[in-house]
Amino acid sequence: MLVLQNICKTYFVGDEAVHALDHVSVHVRPQEFVAVCGPSGSGKTTLMNVMGCLDLPDSGNYFLDGVDIAACTDRQLSQIRSEKIGFVFQQYNLLDSMSALENVELPLIYQKCPQKERIERAKAALDKVGLYNRMQHRPSQLSGGQQQRVAIARALANDAKVILADEPTGNLDSKSGDEIMHLICGLSEQQHTIVLITHNMEVAKLAQRTVFVRDGRLFKTSEEAGL
Amino acid sequence: MTMFFNSLRLALRSTLANKMRSFLTMLGIIIGVMSVIVLVSIAQSTTSSITSAISSMGSDLITVTVTDEDLSLSADDYLALEDYDSISGVAPYLTVSSTARSGSNYTSVSALGVTEEYMDVAGLTLESGRSIVLSDLEWRTDVAVIGTEIAGELYESYDVIGNTFTMDGHTFTVIGLLSESGSNASGSLDSNILIPLTTAQRVADSTAITTAYVKAASTNDVTLAQALTEYNMLELTRDEDSYEVYNMTELLDTLSDVMSTLSLMLGGIAAISLLVGGIGIMNIMLVSVAERTREIGIRKAIGARRSHIMMQFLIEACVLSILGGLLGLGLSALGLKIFALAADMTISMEWRAVIAALVFCIVIGVVFGSYPAAKASKMTPIDALQRN
Numbered sequence: 154m155l156v157l158q159n160i161c162k163t164y165f166v167g168d169e170a171v172h173a174l175d176h177v178s179v180h181v182r183p184q185e186f187v188a189v190c191g192p193s194g195s196g197k198t199t200l201m202n203v204m205g206c207l208d209l210p211d212s213g214n215y216f217l218d219g220v221d222i223a224a225c226t227d228r229q230l231s232q233i234r235s236e237k238i239g240f241v242f243q244q245y246n247l248l249d250s251m252s253a254l255e256n257v258e259l260p261l262i263y264q265k266c267p268q269k270e271r272i273e274r275a276k277a278a279l280d281k282v283g284l285y286n287r288m289q290h291r292p293s294q295l296s297g298g299q300q301q302r303v304a305i306a307r308a309l310a311n312d313a314k315v316i317l318a319d320e321p322t323g324n325l326d327s328k329s330g331d332e333i334m335h336l337i338c339g340l341s342e343q344q345h346t347i348v349l350i351t352h353n354m355e356v357a358k359l360a361q362r363t364v365f366v367r368d369g370r371l372f373k374t375s376e377e378a379g380l
Numbered sequence: 381m382t383m384f385f386n387s388l389r390l391a392l393r394s395t396l397a398n399k400m401r402s403f404l405t406m407l408g409i410i411i412g413v414m415s416v417i418v419l420v421s422i423a424q425s426t427t428s429s430i431t432s433a434i435s436s437m438g439s440d441l442i443t444v445t446v447t448d449e450d451l452s453l454s455a456d457d458y459l460a461l462e463d464y465d466s467i468s469g470v471a472p473y474l475t476v477s478s479t480a481r482s483g484s485n486y487t488s489v490s491a492l493g494v495t496e497e498y499m500d501v502a503g504l505t506l507e508s509g510r511s512i513v514l515s516d517l518e519w520r521t522d523v524a525v526i527g528t529e530i531a532g533e534l535y536e537s538y539d540v541i542g543n544t545f546t547m548d549g550h551t552f553t554v555i556g557l558l559s560e561s562g563s564n565a566s567g568s569l570d571s572n573i574l575i576p577l578t579t580a581q582r583v584a585d586s587t588a589i590t591t592a593y594v595k596a597a598s599t600n601d602v603t604l605a606q607a608l609t610e611y612n613m614l615e616l617t618r619d620e621d622s623y624e625v626y627n628m629t630e631l632l633d634t635l636s637d638v639m640s641t642l643s644l645m646l647g648g649i650a651a652i653s654l655l656v657g658g659i660g661i662m663n664i665m666l667v668s669v670a671e672r673t674r675e676i677g678i679r680k681a682i683g684a685r686r687s688h689i690m691m692q693f694l695i696e697a698c699v700l701s702i703l704g705g706l707l708g709l710g711l712s713a714l715g716l717k718i719f720a721l722a723a724d725m726t727i728s729m730e731w732r733a734v735i736a737a738l739v740f741c742i743v744i745g746v747v748f749g750s751y752p753a754a755k756a757s758k759m760t761p762i763d764a765l766q767r768n
Contacts, residue, residue, distance in 0.1 A: 202762050205681070207680075207681055207760075207761045207762045207765065208760075208761075208762040227685075227686060228685055228686070228687075231680065231683055231684065231685040231686070231688075232683070232685075234680070234681060234682065234683045234761075235682070235683025235684075236683070239682075240681050240682065242765075246674075246677075246678045246681070246765070247678075248675055248678060250393070250394065250397060259679070259682055260682040260683050262382075262383070262386050263679075263682065263683040263684050263685070263688060264683065265382060265383065267382070268382065307682065311682075311683070
């Protein structure tokens with residue numbers, strides 16, 4: 154599903170080069186639930202950005218569902234994000250000027266989904282995360298856990314095969330965090346491919362497989378990573 | 381198309397969400413559109429009311445004025461023109477500026493000493509009474525035909541036949557009242573006093589006649605009649621700088637030339653304020669793009685293309701400018717109504733100015749919206765998302 158080979162990504166902070174990803178290779182199989190674990194600044198968010206086609210690597214190959222990302226135009230990348238990838242961010246990243254329902258509808262608008270079908274699918278997605286009765290609320294009127302559930306509904310609405318979750322529980326209390334993780338585990342059972350990025354080992358344990366990142370390098374076990 | 385309506389809905393919503401800001405942004409456009417429409421409409425209405433007043437005086441009328449004060453032409457010198465087929469009437473006249481008194485009322489007047497043909501040539505008609513006839517000229521009677529304005533000032537009534545007034549030591553009897561006819565380029569026709577030419581010559585103590593109206597037989601003969609008049613005047617004076625012969629159509633052409641240049645200039649100046657309004661829109665759109673960087677990032681992450689983002693901001697700029705244009709249109713309709721009431725004029729909205737202003741608004745929305753929109757669409761999703 155996601156095949157990354159020798160991916161490198163270097164940032165420049167002032168004159169200093171930061172190797173956010175240093176020859177990273179990882180293979181995520183369809184319907185697999187993989188956790189990427191590492192301390193802050195280890196490069197795990199950069200990894201997610203590359204996986205989500207938000208950022209392009211400096212070198213290396215990335216194939217998503219058999220498509221070579223490096224060869225894609227900006228328009229094709231938008232289409233891939235629109236059709237294949239659902240994002241769940243730590244800060245929820247909902248648009249506060251819109252209701253929960255409209256937020257969930259948004260990816261479908263960009264897919265040119267007809268209005269009637271769009272609203273039905275968005276409602277169904279909200280129902281899945283248990284927020285059917287709150288769909289007219291603005292994000293600011295919802296609790297953190299509820300907002301994150303709206304974000305998950307948005308990721309589900311366009312039938313994305315791949316869900317990329319970046320610290321989805323990072324801003325939540327443990328009870329809401331457990332609910333969100335429960336939802337994500339449920340999605341894994343429903344044949345979604347999930348990449349979960351976290352620094353929390355407890356959370357990572359819920360995944361089928363965990364890889365560890367440190368200083369831009371990928372390790373198979375926490376011992377190798379020195380964590 | 382769905383995309384377009386969604387963007388439109390979004391744009392309307394974000395315009396309404398920031399009412400104060402949107403209004404202030406639109407104010408530049410509102411003022412611009414208002415000034416274009418109001419100024420051009422007023423200029424055009426004024427032009428058309430002046431030109432219709434002039435053309436009502438007859439485009440077949442030729443005016444002869446002697447400018448050389450040493451020349452002394454008699455009425456017969458002008459009347460010789462009547463021999464030509466292309467000229468149907470000649471009316472030499474003499475202007476006497478004086479004060480007319482009746483009891484305690486008085487008013488300063490321009491009394492025109494005229495021949496019996498004058499009213500016919502100048503296109504004046506009587507409301508009541510009779511006009512000046514040949515015998516008045518022969519007997520140098522002290523009679524007068526007066527305009528409605530004079531009647532109002534001297535007698536405060538239109539029932540004036542038989543009334544008298546004094547002017548320069550002569551007591552005139554009113555024999556006729558002119559129909560109300562508005563004004564022309566030389567002033568209000570309703571403030572005229574017509575007296576027999578011979579009487580006027582006595583009052584003015586001068587036989588020299590400096591002006592005459594020449595009426596062409598038809599509008600097709602105007603050019604020929606004018607040429608003949610000019611030829612005759614040259615014969616009489618032997619100096620082409622000592623007289624002027626001009627036709628109302630000529631005057632009309634010059635006038636409408638001047639007025640259209642004027643209204644173009646006014647429109648141009650007003651268009652500059654529209655341009656300034658457009659810069660205001662660009663400014664606020666740039667602020668809006670900067671404020672909504674994160675939103676742009678989110679939209680891109682969930683699948684928005686560059687063109688989607690571009691369209692969203694472009695439509696928003698157009699919504700601002702078009703909404704401003706429509707508000708400006710409404711306000712200028714109101715403004716014109718008020719102006720028309722205050723100035724007691726009929727002013728019709730100039731539809732060409734309306735179309736031009738609204739088209740200009742759309743152009744402004746697109747032109748000044750495209751830079752901010754392009755800026756928004758070119759952000760990479762990762763930069764946009766990480767900006768706070």
